[in-house]
Amino acid sequence: MGMRKKVFCVSISFSDKTDSTMTGNDVSRALTTRRTFLKRGGMSLALLSVPQMGRHRQVVMAKPVLDPNSLTPFVDPLPIPPVARPNDFRPSPDGGKQKAPYYRLAMRQVQSKVHRDMKPTMQWAVDSTVPGPTLETQSGQGMFVEWANELPKAHFLPIDHSLHGAEAEKPDVRSVIHMHGARVPAAADGYPEDWYVPGKSAMYLYPNMQDAAMLWYHDHTLGLNRLNVYAGLLGLFIVRDSFESGLNLPGGKYEVPLVLYDRFFDQNSQLYYPVSPVAGKPWIPELFGNAILANGKLLPYLEVEPRKYRFRVLNGANGRFFHLSMSSGQTFQQIGTDQGLLSAPVTVKICSLAPGERADLIVDFGDHSGEQIILKNDMLLPVMQFRVAKGKVNDESSVPSTLRPVHKIAESEAVKTRSLMLGEITDLHGDSVTMLLNNAHWSMPVTENPTLDSVEIWELINVTDDAHPIHLHMVKFQILDRRRFDAFAYQNENNLLRYRGNPMPPEPSEAGWKDTVRADPGMITRIIVKFEGYVGRYVWHCHILEHEDNEMMRPYDVIAKS
Numbered sequence: 001m002g003m004r005k006k007v008f009c010v011s012i013s014f015s016d017k018t019d020s021t022m023t024g025n026d027v028s029r030a031l032t033t034r035r036t037f038l039k040r041g042g043m044s045l046a047l048l049s050v051p052q053m054g055r056h057r058q059v060v061m062a063k064p065v066l067d068p069n070s071l072t073p074f075v076d077p078l079p080i081p082p083v084a085r086p087n088d089f090r091p092s093p094d095g096g097k098q099k100a101p102y103y104r105l106a107m108r109q110v111q112s113k114v115h116r117d118m119k120p121t122m123q124w125a126v127d128s129t130v131p132g133p134t135l136e137t138q139s140g141q142g143m144f145v146e147w148a149n150e151l152p153k154a155h156f157l158p159i160d161h162s163l164h165g166a167e168a169e170k171p172d173v174r175s176v177i178h179m180h181g182a183r184v185p186a187a188a189d190g191y192p193e194d195w196y197v198p199g200k201s202a203m204y205l206y207p208n209m210q211d212a213a214m215l216w217y218h219d220h221t222l223g224l225n226r227l228n229v230y231a232g233l234l235g236l237f238i239v240r241d242s243f244e245s246g247l248n249l250p251g252g253k254y255e256v257p258l259v260l261y262d263r264f265f266d267q268n269s270q271l272y273y274p275v276s277p278v279a280g281k282p283w284i285p286e287l288f289g290n291a292i293l294a295n296g297k298l299l300p301y302l303e304v305e306p307r308k309y310r311f312r313v314l315n316g317a318n319g320r321f322f323h324l325s326m327s328s329g330q331t332f333q334q335i336g337t338d339q340g341l342l343s344a345p346v347t348v349k350i351c352s353l354a355p356g357e358r359a360d361l362i363v364d365f366g367d368h369s370g371e372q373i374i375l376k377n378d379m380l381l382p383v384m385q386f387r388v389a390k391g392k393v394n395d396e397s398s399v400p401s402t403l404r405p406v407h408k409i410a411e412s413e414a415v416k417t418r419s420l421m422l423g424e425i426t427d428l429h430g431d432s433v434t435m436l437l438n439n440a441h442w443s444m445p446v447t448e449n450p451t452l453d454s455v456e457i458w459e460l461i462n463v464t465d466d467a468h469p470i471h472l473h474m475v476k477f478q479i480l481d482r483r484r485f486d487a488f489a490y491q492n493e494n495n496l497l498r499y500r501g502n503p504m505p506p507e508p509s510e511a512g513w514k515d516t517v518r519a520d521p522g523m524i525t526r527i528i529v530k531f532e533g534y535v536g537r538y539v540w541h542c543h544i545l546e547h548e549d550n551e552m553m554r555p556y557d558v559i560a561k562s
């Protein structure tokens with residue numbers, strides 16, 4: 001017989017030390033230590049919202065993975081994704097005099113280095129970088145983007161053909177790009193079934209009738225989304241407006257986008273995506289890579305001046321929640337969230353971001369001249385380093401004490417309240433088999449059908465052990481509250497609602513316009529949404545991409561007023 005393939009089994013837990021050298025006992029110890037730490041620290045779980053608490057799943061690491069601790073940290077400068085330049089200007093379809101910029105952005109396979117001491121990594125880029133080029137526009141300035149699929153015909157990550165939408169008869173390589181957070185007509189939203197194969201493209205018009213905010217684009221292909229995004233198909237989209245520009249916030253080179261995500265690399269510097277131990281069904285319920293990348297680099301550094309900076313941070317990970325802090329102990333001033341500016345800056349010591357969420361942060365290096373400061377995740381692990389120059393500089397930027405007023409939507413405006421259960425189906429071992437929204441599969445008839453311009457309250461009733469970041473396409477919303485409830489009674493006593501606590505308002509850093517909300521385990525999270533924009537078919541889903549790919553996504557229809 002040939003060589004026996006070495007198989008490494010690790011539990012994908014919330015431990016950041018998950019790697020091929022970790023045994024089950026090590027993982028248990030790590031879990032215990034962290035739980036004890038959490039308890040002793042008196043830290044609220046809502047703050048940390050570690051989604052992986054108590055989970056202990058077998059995931060096969062078919063090969064040893066690279067340990068980022070074995071690399072010299074902070075040897076590569078932080079790359080800034082290039083700003084996309086229009087190829088052309090085209091007549092606007094609304095017949096207006098103003099022409100709209102046209103961009104052609106192609107998805108391609110590239111080789112690029114994520115660290116000085118690693119070999120080039122094969123990735124799928126938009127244009128030629130991962131993250132792809134940043135699109136920028138002014139609010140109200142529409143644009144055309146032609147998303148072209150120029151990928152190879154073979155996928156390099158483990159497709160699970162048993163998942164709905166990823167059947168073996170479908171082509172392996174398919175893509176469709178969604179603009180997360182954009183108010184767009186349904187035809188340009190990147191519906192998960194609107195995928196196309198290499199050699200094809202889709203032309204989308206984005207009207208951009210919305211306030212300044214940092215949005216992002218990423219693949220959304222039904223059943224493949226987690227793999228295509230992991231491969232590299234994501235990038236930023238910044239909408240600006242005159243209100244925000246009038247605020248004198250740090251700008252130009254002092255405004256730095258920061259796309260964060262985690263990956264595994266094999267010993268050959270190639271992306272590695274773990275699989276389940278079940279033959280023919282490689283899907284895993286969550287992925288927490290041991291390597292955290294910032295703008296596509298592993299452990300980069302950024303040279304900064306001793307002054308204020310604005311960081312536009314995206315959690316672009318498949319499933320990891322980030323809890324960012326600075327080794328200097330300094331705080332962040334959070335000025336914005338998913339859909340733009342907060343009503344006033346909020347001081348945060350730890351910036352928590354679920355997958356899909358964004359934070360707009362002001363960091364003042366003014367009192368730290370000459371220092372080297374580490375941006376850390378989960379209070380332990382380095383993400384990147386800031387090298388603050390010596391001396392003093394004249395910083396003319398400012399952070400006003402009030403930003404953009406956030407008009408609160410009154411509950412009385414809601415014409416409907418929908419109770420929507422976030423559920424999970426497990427096998428006899430307690431391992432996840434599929435995740436469902438309101439017990440419905442993707443292919444079942446639409447059940448959420450709000451009327452255009454109406455206001456609704458959606459109650460996200462989470463009976464699972466995980467936090468699920470829930471994202472609604474096309475709209476922005478506000479978080480009303482979160483409330484602990486008896487999930488057992490709800491499931492076993494015919495949806496009996498027994499509350500276990502008082503409603504808790506959103507954290508101040510979430511009390512603005514959102515498009516993605518953390519629905520914590522054992523909690524009912526209520527959001528209030530005005531369905532402004534366009535009539536048509538959209539989707540709402542969990543932004544843990546492994547969940548989304550396994551049924552935790554539903555179509556919804558915005559219907560015309562009668």
Ligand SMILES: [Cu+2]
Binds near residue numbers: 466469
């Ligand atoms: Cu989920």
